[in-house]
Amino acid sequence: MTKKIGTGTYVFQNPVEVSAFASIVGQKEKEGPLGKYFTKYSYDEYFKQDSFEKAESFMQKEVLNDVIQKEQISPQDIDFIFAGDLLNQCAGSNFSVRDTPVQFFGLYGACSTMAEGTILAAMTIDGDFAQRAIALTSSHFCSAERQFRFPLEYGSQRTPSSQWTVTGSGCVLLSKSKNKENPHIKDCCPGVVCDMGVTDMNNMGAAMAPAAALTIRRYFDDTKTKPEAYDLIVTGDLGKEGKEMLKILLKKDGISFGKEYDDCGTMIYDCEKQDVHSGGSGCGCSASVLTAYILPNMIKKKYKEVLFITTGALMNPNTSLQGESIPGIAHLVHFSMN
Amino acid sequence: MKSEEYNELVKKVSPKSPILKDTLFAFLIGGTICTIGQLLYTIYYEVAKLSVTDAKTYVSITLILLSALLTGIGIYDKIAKIGGAGTLVPITGFANAMVSPALEFKAEGFVLGLGTKIFAIAGPVIVYGTTASVIYGIIYYFISKFTV
Numbered sequence: 162m163t164k165k166i167g168t169g170t171y172v173f174q175n176p177v178e179v180s181a182f183a184s185i186v187g188q189k190e191k192e193g194p195l196g197k198y199f200t201k202y203s204y205d206e207y208f209k210q211d212s213f214e215k216a217e218s219f220m221q222k223e224v225l226n227d228v229i230q231k232e233q234i235s236p237q238d239i240d241f242i243f244a245g246d247l248l249n250q251c252a253g254s255n256f257s258v259r260d261t262p263v264q265f266f267g268l269y270g271a272c273s274t275m276a277e278g279t280i281l282a283a284m285t286i287d288g289d290f291a292q293r294a295i296a297l298t299s300s301h302f303c304s305a306e307r308q309f310r311f312p313l314e315y316g317s318q319r320t321p322s323s324q325w326t327v328t329g330s331g332c333v334l335l336s337k338s339k340n341k342e343n344p345h346i347k348d349c350c351p352g353v354v355c356d357m358g359v360t361d362m363n364n365m366g367a368a369m370a371p372a373a374a375l376t377i378r379r380y381f382d383d384t385k386t387k388p389e390a391y392d393l394i395v396t397g398d399l400g401k402e403g404k405e406m407l408k409i410l411l412k413k414d415g416i417s418f419g420k421e422y423d424d425c426g427t428m429i430y431d432c433e434k435q436d437v438h439s440g441g442s443g444c445g446c447s448a449s450v451l452t453a454y455i456l457p458n459m460i461k462k463k464y465k466e467v468l469f470i471t472t473g474a475l476m477n478p479n480t481s482l483q484g485e486s487i488p489g490i491a492h493l494v495h496f497s498m499n
Numbered sequence: 500m501k502s503e504e505y506n507e508l509v510k511k512v513s514p515k516s517p518i519l520k521d522t523l524f525a526f527l528i529g530g531t532i533c534t535i536g537q538l539l540y541t542i543y544y545e546v547a548k549l550s551v552t553d554a555k556t557y558v559s560i561t562l563i564l565l566s567a568l569l570t571g572i573g574i575y576d577k578i579a580k581i582g583g584a585g586t587l588v589p590i591t592g593f594a595n596a597m598v599s600p601a602l603e604f605k606a607e608g609f610v611l612g613l614g615t616k617i618f619a620i621a622g623p624v625i626v627y628g629t630t631a632s633v634i635y636g637i638i639y640y641f642i643s644k645f646t647v
Contacts, residue, residue, distance in 0.1 A: 316579020
């Protein structure tokens with residue numbers, strides 16, 4: 162049977178269970194509004210490693226081991242790992258899984274990686290290619306800064322619309338449904354690359370908002386649902402400006418968000434007090450908010466229906482210097498407790 | 500929505516940099532750095548009795564040392580966050596632009612890491628600074644030749 166409805170929303174024949182999840186963050190995230198939900202954290206930005214890249218891989222390894230332990234399985238019981246990060250050649254993920262003998266797919270979806278990996282893992286399971294699959298991602302403020310901006314100690318001012326890369330990692334273990342008390346993935350809507358010609362690397366939210374609007378509109382059209390049907394609709398890392406732009410774009414399409422809408426980038430930090438300007442960004446932003454806040458609160462029955470839309474800005478520093486605009490993408494996953 | 504239309508909208512929604520505040524702080528902090536320089540000059544010239552040229556060189560060396568030190572202990576970038584161009588324009592900004600990549604890229608080794616990346620920020624200043632001085636020199640040469 163076909164699982165595709167409308168323009169490209171995929172309904173799983175058997176909803177896929179989120180059977181375990183784990184997160185880890187750094188100091189700024191622990192001190193943010195969601196601090197009490199982050200049980201695993203480090204105030205050492207090196208995580209006791211000798212480089213920021215190693216620290217990032219260490220975070221991934223930690224959350225990967227955590228989910229394996231929580232599920233009381235061995236790595237051999239996992240069929241696939243889908244992982245990605247922001248470093249060149251996805252080095253963060255490649256190094257984090259090198260001691261784990263599991264079939265591995267490296268992904269680059271920029272900050273959209275969490276939903277991208279989750280969709281692929283869920284599809285693999287519902288397609289009977291796997292019993293268990295993992296989606297894993299991370300970002301680290303210091304390793305991202307050196308890749309995309311200036312050295313840490315270089316004195317510069319950040320533009321008001323710039324965002325702060327989250328130091329954090331998140332991992333979900335998906336499996337064929339056994340336990341009805343766990344959140345399940347009912348359907349998903351993979352994104353389409355969308356470029357509205359924004360060239361400002363310091364305004365990623367505005368560059369990604371059109372992609373988010375496109376995915377959300379397609380999803381509501383395909384499923385014939387409305388925002389009111391969900392307890393929480395959360396975008397990955399649009400930040401303050403991106404959030405505004407998304408609302409404006411959706412309003413033009415006749416979709417209006419109420420209280421149920423929020424953005425991981427503005428949830429994870431207190432934008433004013435923590436001096437992060439527009440909010441958080443990075444793969445670890447949506448990943449840590451999903452695994453530390455959203456999924457646990459679904460199990461506690463605070464949220465029953467959640468739309469998780471991660472957004473990625475698909476440029477690299479060279480394309481931006483060459484004057485290219487920033488293509489965006491947004492992947493949507495529907496988590497449900499029913 | 501068209502791309503131009505969208506970009507107009509983005510401009511409207513995005514906050515602007517507080518230019519007046521930034522300029523004021525740049526003036527105050529940049530001015531403070533220059534005042535420290537003047538103070539050093541007075542000490543070297545009046546108290547230590549150095550020649551004008553030596554005193555000026557010593558001022559530059561001291562400011563570079565201070566800036567490198569403050570960069571190393573993680574204070575310079577905090578001052579720069581408030582000072583902006585005020586910390587960028589004086590010679591201290593140049594020292595910071597050299598020391599910060601040196602610290603950062605030490606992890607990739609002293610030759611291909613530190614050695615290659617140390618000019619990542621200061622490079623353009625050196626390239627276009629020397630080019631400009633050559634052009635200036637040529638113009639000066641002709642003007643002085645024909646006017647004397």
